[in-house]
Structures are given as structure tokens and as C-alpha cells.
Amino acid sequence: MHRTHSIALALCIVGSLAACRHEHDTSGSDAAAPRVNRSVEIVARTPHLPNYPCAEQCHSKRPPNPRQRVLTELHARIRLDHAPVIRWCDFCHAIDDPNHLRLIDGRRISFDESHRLCGQCHGEKAGDWRRNMHGLETGRWDGAALRRTCTACHDPHAPGQITLEALPPPRARTHGGG
Amino acid sequence: MARHLPVVGSGNSRADSSPPPIGGAHSQPTPAIVADVEVEAFERAQATRREFLQSLGVAAAGAAVASSGCADVTWESFFQKHYKKLDVREKRDILRRIEQETKARYGVEVGVGDPRALPGVEFGYALNLTTCTGCRQCEYACAAENNTSRDPEMHYIRVLEMEASSFDVERSEHHYEGEVPQPGKFYMPVQCHQCRNPPCVSACPVEATWQEPDGIVVVDYNWCIGCRYCQAACPYDARRFNFAEPSIRPSEINPEQGYLSNRIRPVGVVEKCHFCLHRVRTGRYPACLEACPVGARKFGNLLDPESEVRRILETKRVYVLKEEAGTHPRFYYYFD
Numbered sequence: 160m161h162r163t164h165s166i167a168l169a170l171c172i173v174g175s176l177a178a179c180r181h182e183h184d185t186s187g188s189d190a191a192a193p194r195v196n197r198s199v200e201i202v203a204r205t206p207h208l209p210n211y212p213c214a215e216q217c218h219s220k221r222p223p224n225p226r227q228r229v230l231t232e233l234h235a236r237i238r239l240d241h242a243p244v245i246r247w248c249d250f251c252h253a254i255d256d257p258n259h260l261r262l263i264d265g266r267r268i269s270f271d272e273s274h275r276l277c278g279q280c281h282g283e284k285a286g287d288w289r290r291n292m293h294g295l296e297t298g299r300w301d302g303a304a305l306r307r308t309c310t311a312c313h314d315p316h317a318p319g320q321i322t323l324e325a326l327p328p329p330r331a332r333t334h335g336g337g
Numbered sequence: 338m339a340r341h342l343p344v345v346g347s348g349n350s351r352a353d354s355s356p357p358p359i360g361g362a363h364s365q366p367t368p369a370i371v372a373d374v375e376v377e378a379f380e381r382a383q384a385t386r387r388e389f390l391q392s393l394g395v396a397a398a399g400a401a402v403a404s405s406g407c408a409d410v411t412w413e414s415f416f417q418k419h420y421k422k423l424d425v426r427e428k429r430d431i432l433r434r435i436e437q438e439t440k441a442r443y444g445v446e447v448g449v450g451d452p453r454a455l456p457g458v459e460f461g462y463a464l465n466l467t468t469c470t471g472c473r474q475c476e477y478a479c480a481a482e483n484n485t486s487r488d489p490e491m492h493y494i495r496v497l498e499m500e501a502s503s504f505d506v507e508r509s510e511h512h513y514e515g516e517v518p519q520p521g522k523f524y525m526p527v528q529c530h531q532c533r534n535p536p537c538v539s540a541c542p543v544e545a546t547w548q549e550p551d552g553i554v555v556v557d558y559n560w561c562i563g564c565r566y567c568q569a570a571c572p573y574d575a576r577r578f579n580f581a582e583p584s585i586r587p588s589e590i591n592p593e594q595g596y597l598s599n600r601i602r603p604v605g606v607v608e609k610c611h612f613c614l615h616r617v618r619t620g621r622y623p624a625c626l627e628a629c630p631v632g633a634r635k636f637g638n639l640l641d642p643e644s645e646v647r648r649i650l651e652t653k654r655v656y657v658l659k660e661e662a663g664t665h666p667r668f669y670y671y672f673d
Contacts, residue, residue, distance in 0.1 A: 291645040292653070293468070293673070295632030300644075301620040312631060320518070321631060326473040328512040330490045 196302040199291075203271045204310055211258070211270060218257035225254055240317035242280070251276055251315065273310040285309075419544065420557045420597075428596075431559075435600055439590075447592040449600050452618035454551035460612055460667060461552075461639035461646040462623075463655070464526060467673040469633040471496050471517040471524030478628030479528075482613060483599040484591055486583030493577065493610040494528045494625060506658070528625070529554065529575040529610035530658065530666030540570035546607075551618070552639075552667050553611050555597040563605040572662040576609045612636070639667065 205211045227247045230237060239245065248254065253261040260268050260276050268275050278285030287293035291306070298304035312321060417423075417431060432449045439447045476494040485491040497509035501523045509525070518524060535554050538546055545560035546567055568576040582604045594600040595615030602608050613623035617636070626634040637644035646669075649655065653671040 287673070290648055292635065292649055293465075293632065295629065297622060297627040299620045300617070300622050300637050307632070321470060322516050322518065323470050323472040323630065325471060325514060325517045326477050328473075328514055329476075329492050329495070 198303045199296065199306050200303070201271065201274070201306050201308055202311065204273065204308060205270050208270060213257040215258075223248065223252070223254050223257060225249055237316050240319070241315070271308065273315065274308045277309045277313075277315070417559050419560060432596060435594075435596070439601060443587040443590060445587045445590050445592060447590065447594050447600075449594045449596055450615065451596045452615060454549045454553070455618060457638075457640060459552045459639045460531065460617060461637065461644075461650075461669065462531075462612065462667065463635040463646050463649040463653075463669045463671055465633040465635070465673060466523060466525060466670050468631045469524045469526065469629075470631055471498055471513070471522070472630065474628045474630055475526055475625035475634065478624045479610070481589065482591055482616075482624035483610075484585055484594070484601050485577075485608070486579065486581075486585060486602075487589070488584050489581050491577050491579070491583065491608075493575070493608075494526050495574075497525045497527060498522050499525065525670065526625075527573055527575065527658070528668070529571075529612075530573055530664065530668040531612060533665035533667065534663055536570040536572065536662070536664060537567035537576060540566040542566060549597075553614050554609075555611055555614065556606070556608060557597065558600070558602050558606045558608065561606040563607065565607060567607055572659045572664060573666075576607050578607050579604045 210216055225247070239247070245251070249261070251260055253259045253267050256267055258270075260270060260273065262268060262276065263279055274285055274288060278288075284293055288306075288309070291304075294307055294309070294312070296304045296306045309315075418427065423431065428451060432451060435449045436447055439445060439449075473496055476492050476496060479485070479494050480487070480490075480492055483493065485493065495511050497506060497511050498513045498519070499505055499509040499522065501521050504523060506525065513519070513522075531548075531552050531554050533548075533552070535548055538548055538554060542564065543560060543562055545562065546554060546556045548554050563578065565576075565578055568578055579602060583602060585601065590601070591599060593615065598611045598614040613621075613625075617623055622636055623634075626636050635645050635649055637646040639646060639650075641647060649671055650669065653673070656670045656672075657666050657668075658670070
């Protein structure tokens with residue numbers, strides 16, 4: 160029996176707050192236990208960046224070239240494809256301080272804080288991310304958690320659609336048993 | 338450019354040896370001698386269970402035990418009391434017995450605990466259908482965490498692929514392959530919804546499955562008689578039955594186990610997702626959540642207004658599956 164087809168898994172809207180309030184009333188549980196030791200650490204990106212620290216590895220000897228062009232020799236894999244306003248590297252990279260990113264107002268930030276960079280334009284997503292409604296947090300739901308910053312998932316240079324290779328489908332055609 | 342997404346909690350990869358079968362003759366337990374007569378309700382449950390088993394013609398329990406390779410340990414599980422009637426000492430003995438049994442069968446040192454529901458906590462799950470790519474990392478992380486049978490293969494989570502235009506779950510496909518997400522498709526992982534009004538629980542003739550104070554619907558695998566009524570009652574097709582002797586390589590066994598959750602099940606019983614009870618009652622996130630490379634899964638305490646699940650319920654477009662079934666799930670889907 161192919162269960163997926165025999166059961167009507169129709170999607171229904173819950174509404175929002177009203178519906179869940181109602182459900183909470185019927186649960187009859189005690190008052191919420193407060194989350195005491197809630198703390199969130201943002202997972203550093205710099206250990207994952209092969210070119211970091213950029214100054215020491217290269218740019219102290221070879222200053223970045225601010226001219227907009229197609230890169231063929233170095234960083235040749237980078238093709239900016241993000242937003243029309245983002246024309247060149249110096250929009251996000253502090254070109255005179257290659258170990259840092261740069262905010263629109265000129266402030267320098269660490270490569271570990273890309274959420275501050277992205278949040279300048281993607282305010283709503285960054286807000287959701289801050290409240291763990293977008294992005295990934297692991298660890299404890301009631302205590303210390305680790306959160307990934309935007310560039311753990313998104314390519315800052317050409318964000319586009321995230322695609323992945325699916326793991327193999329389940330072996331059994333039918334369910335019930337497994 | 339392909340991104341290297343964070344993947345946490347993937348299964349371990351120690352060298353393996355041949356997979357022995359798990360489970361044993363106690364898969365069809367019979368509730369013979371129960372001396373303690375304290376809680377009337379459980380007496381009734383046990384009486385019902387006895388009658389029910391008799392109606393199925395399950396009488397030759399002794400023979401089944403005798404044919405088992407580990408008769409001494411299995412015998413006790415045959416005559417075990419209902420979970421809710423066990424006192425501290427009896428429960429401790431049972432947990433140690435299961436550990437020894439696992440050690441004897443697999444040569445693996447495991448710890449079987451029984452974490453209880455936390456006061457003031459009701460668990461809820463919210464899954465973001467906008468970000469889910471359908472990669473199935475959750476499905477396999479669940480199997481690794483929960484010691485589900487690899488052969489025959491059993492997965493608690495099933496990821497449905499469907500047309501974004503119609504969003505018709507009935508015409509969904511869960512055997513898609515290759516790169517995901519495919520253009521024009523949505524992906525919806527389905528697992529136990531831990532319903533507030535669980536039809537599976539009412540369907541069980543012997544009270545082998547029930548709802549805990551934190552909302553998790555559990556199964557006592559030692560009490561389950563394998564009638565599969567619960568499975569037929571579930572509108573989400575979330576329950577699985579061990580038709581055959583389940584198998585799992587010793588090297589792949591997760592040694593951190595719970596009596597009502599991921600301890601290795603015998604043949605002939607029903608099992609399902611339990612929100613990783615042994616993890617979440619000790620403050621951690623479920624394994625499927627941690628394995629999701631795109632962060633589509635959110636989990637927390639529904640009673641805590643500051644929790645992310647509550648914020649999602651209050652600010653996002655939230656859906657439940659099959660609302661007309663009246664199950665009131667604690668598993669929600671949302672869109673960004």
C-alpha cells in the first residue's frame with residue numbers, strides 16, 4: 160500500500176496567535192520554566208577562510224587593486240553577482256585594511272561579523288537571524304548555543320539560490336515498515 | 338558557487354563489524370504475573386492487554402522465550418510491569434538489564450537512561466518551508482541518533498517533494514534524487530507531530546503509548562504488542578513497524594540511549610519520532626535540527642514567550658498539516 164497517496168495530508172492555515180493561545184489554554188501545564196543560562200556564541204568564520212589573514216598572507220606585499228575589472232589571475236573564481244549597488248570589492252572589504260570588512264559608514268568589522276555587513280541591507284532577515292528564526296543555532300535550547308553567521312550558508316559575492324545534493328531516497332517504496 | 342554549509346551531528350564512522358540482529362523473542366510479551374495491585378487504571382490496562390493478547394492467540398510466550406539466545410535476560414522483560422507502575426528500583430534494574438543485553442548482543446557499552454519531563458516545559462517544533470531544500474540530512478541524522486534499523490531500513494522522517502504551484506501533499510513524491518531544491522518544488526519533511534489530541538494513543542488497546550506532560554508521545558517498546566492500530570490511526574503516517582529483525586552495525590550504535598526513546602528496539606513493535614526525548618529533556622536540540630544545513634528547523638518551549646518557536650507562531654505565516662483531523666499538532670510549518 161502506498162500510504163503517501165492514501166492519506167490526505169492537506170495543509171491548513173492555523174491563523175496565528177489566536178490559535179496557539181487557544182491550544183496553550185488546553186494544555187494545562189505549569190507556568191514556563193525560565194531559560195536561565197541562555198547564551199549565544201557566533202561561530203567564527205576566520206578559521207575557515209584559507210586566505211585569512213589577508214594582509215599577512217599577501218596584501219601587505221601586494222596592495223589590492225581598486226580598479227573594477229574581470230579577475231583572471233588572482234581571486235579568479237570570484238564573480239560579483241549580488242546587487243547593482245554593490246559594484247566592487249571595496250563596498251564590503253576595507254581595501255586599506257585587508258584583514259577587515261567595511262560597513263557603509265566606514266567602520267571596520269571582523270570577518271567573523273558578516274551579519275553586521277549583511278544586516279545593513281537585509282534588515283528583516285538579520286532581525287530574524289538575531290531571534291533565531293532564520294539561520295542555524297545548535298547546542299542547547301535552554302542554555303549555551305552556537306549560531307552560524309550569514310556567510311556560513313550564503314556566498315557574499317554571488318548569493319543566489321542555495322543548492323545541495325540530496326542524500327539517497329529511502330530504500331523501501333512503501334512506508335509503514337520503515 | 339557551492340557553499341560549504343555547516344553540518345553538525347553526522348553519524349560516527351568507526352570501523353564496522355558484521356551486523357547481528359537486534360531484538361528477540363520478547364517482541365510479543367505476555368503480561369502474566371503482576372502482583373502489585375495499586376493503581377486501578379493500570380490493572381485495567383493490564384487486564385485489557387491480557388484479553389487482547391489472548392484474542393490474538395498469543396499464548397506460547399514461554400516457548401518463545403526458551404527459543405531465544407538470551408533467555409535469562411529476555412524472560413524478565415516478558416513479565417515486566419507497565420512503565421508507569423515501576424518503582425525507582427525496578428526501573429533501575431530494567432535499565433541495567435537493557436544495557437547488559439545490548440552489551441551481550443553487540444559488544445557495545447551503552448548507557449540507558451530515563452530522563453523525565455521538565456516542569457514548565459511543553460515542546461514545540463517549527464519547520465521553515467521557505468528555506469528547506471529537501472536534502473534529507475535530517476532524515477539520516479535521525480536514523481543515526483535513534484538507532485533505527487539500517488536493514489530493513491527505517492526512517493522516522495520522510496521528506497515530501499511537491500509542486501510549489503499546487504502544494505498538494507497527496508500528490509507528493511519522497512523518492513526524488515540529485516540536486517535540490519529543484520525549480521518550482523517545495524520540500525516538506527514529515528515526522529511525528531506530537532499531537533495534543535493523539536489518535537494513536539486512543540487507538541492503543543493496551544496503553545503502550547501515551548502522552549507525557551511535556552507533550553511528547555512515547556512508546557513503551559516492552560509493552561507494545563505490535564497490533565499496529567496506532568499506525569493505522571495516525572493521519573501523518575508517522576509510525577513505523579519492525580516487520581523484520583532490525584539490524585544495525587555495532588560501530589553505528591549511538592550509546593547514549595533512553596528507555597522511552599532511542600534504545601534498540603526489538604522486532605514486532607511500533608516506533609516513531611519522539612523529538613529526541615533523551616536529548617531535549619537534557620536541554621539539547623533534537624538531532625534533526627542540528628543536522629539541517631540550512632537551519633530550517635526550530636525547536637523550543639511553547640510555554641516560554643521568549644522562545645523562538647513562540648516568536649515564529651506569533652509572527653510568521655504558520656500552517657499545520659491536516660488541521661481538519663483535529664489532532665492539534667505541536668509540529669508547525671511556516672513560511673518566511
